[in-house]
Amino acid sequence: GAVVSQHPSRVICKSGTSVKIECRSLDFQATTMFWYRQFPKQSLMLMATSNEGSKATYEQGVEKDKFLINHASLTLSTLTVTSAHPEDSSFYICSAAMGGIETQYFGPGTRLLVL
Amino acid sequence: SQKIEQNSEALNIQEGKTATLTCNYTNYSPAYLQWYRQDPGRGPVFLLLIRENEKEKRKERLKVTFDTTLKQSLFHITASQPADSATYLCALAKTSYDKVIFGPGTSLSVIP
Numbered sequence: 001g002a003v004v005s006q007h008p009s010r011v012i013c014k015s016g017t018s019v020k021i022e023c024r025s026l027d028f029q030a031t032t033m034f035w036y037r038q039f040p041k042q043s044l045m046l047m048a049t050s051n052e053g054s055k056a057t058y059e060q061g062v063e064k065d066k067f068l069i070n071h072a073s074l075t076l077s078t079l080t081v082t083s084a085h086p087e088d089s090s091f092y093i094c095s096a097a098m099g100g101i102e103t104q105y106f107g108p109g110t111r112l113l114v115l
Numbered sequence: 116s117q118k119i120e121q122n123s124e125a126l127n128i129q130e131g132k133t134a135t136l137t138c139n140y141t142n143y144s145p146a147y148l149q150w151y152r153q154d155p156g157r158g159p160v161f162l163l164l165i166r167e168n169e170k171e172k173r174k175e176r177l178k179v180t181f182d183t184t185l186k187q188s189l190f191h192i193t194a195s196q197p198a199d200s201a202t203y204l205c206a207l208a209k210t211s212y213d214k215v216i217f218g219p220g221t222s223l224s225v226i227p
Contacts, residue, residue, distance in 0.1 A: 006158075032212075034214070034215070036217075042219065043204060043217045043218060043219045043220050044159065044204070044217040045217075046214055046215070046216070049214055091156075093158045093159070095215075099211075100210075100211030100212050101147050101149070101164070101208050101211045101212070101213075101215065102164060102211070104161075104215070105161070106151075106158040106159050106160070106161070107158050108157055108158045109156070109157060109158040111156065
């Protein structure tokens with residue numbers, strides 16, 4: 001089956017630093033990648049949608065200058081949390097789709113802890 | 116704005132029984148409804164997808180119903196096992212290429 005990986009799986013950083021999270025589709029080309037955030041005991045909240053080669057579309061309330069998304073190839077999207085603060089600590093999950101909803105696959109998530 | 120609700124309380128059932136989880140939505144007309152399983156600290160795992168023109172879908176011990184009039188989906192796990200203990204999320208999308216919106220999830224515990 002289709003596999004989506006994320007790296008790193010866990011990251012701890014100091015407040016004010018930037019953190020980059022990678023999302024890769026390992027065995028298929030993803031035309032669209034999605035980034036979600038999940039706080040403890042809460043559901044997944046969509047942050048942004050990115051299509052290869054174009055700018056990401058951010059959901060209302062998500063700061064595009066703080067959460068930089070790059071989808072440079074059909075197998076890689078990156079999310080950079082700039083100047084991270086403790087309130088950015090969360091579980092970040094990506095998904096990749098090669099077509100419609102039936103071809104969307106989720107990554108294992110990245111746990112970010114900002115001290 | 117659209118709203119998705121799932122069983123508000125955690126669900127505890129005895130092994131071997133059927134677990135039934137509900138997903139209700141308002142101000143939304145999804146063409147696709149999905150159910151996912153999520154274990155602690157892991158990403159969601161896709162279980163079943165049902166389309167608006169389908170009433171019911173089955174996969175092994177899983178069954179999903181979709182009632183667009185009631186704006187509700189029911190998710191059943193028959194002959195439940197302790198390994199079925201997890202959080203189950205319903206997710207909706209207006210079209211195949213639209214963003215997927217998740218419900219809050221229901222925590223299921225199957226007691227041996």
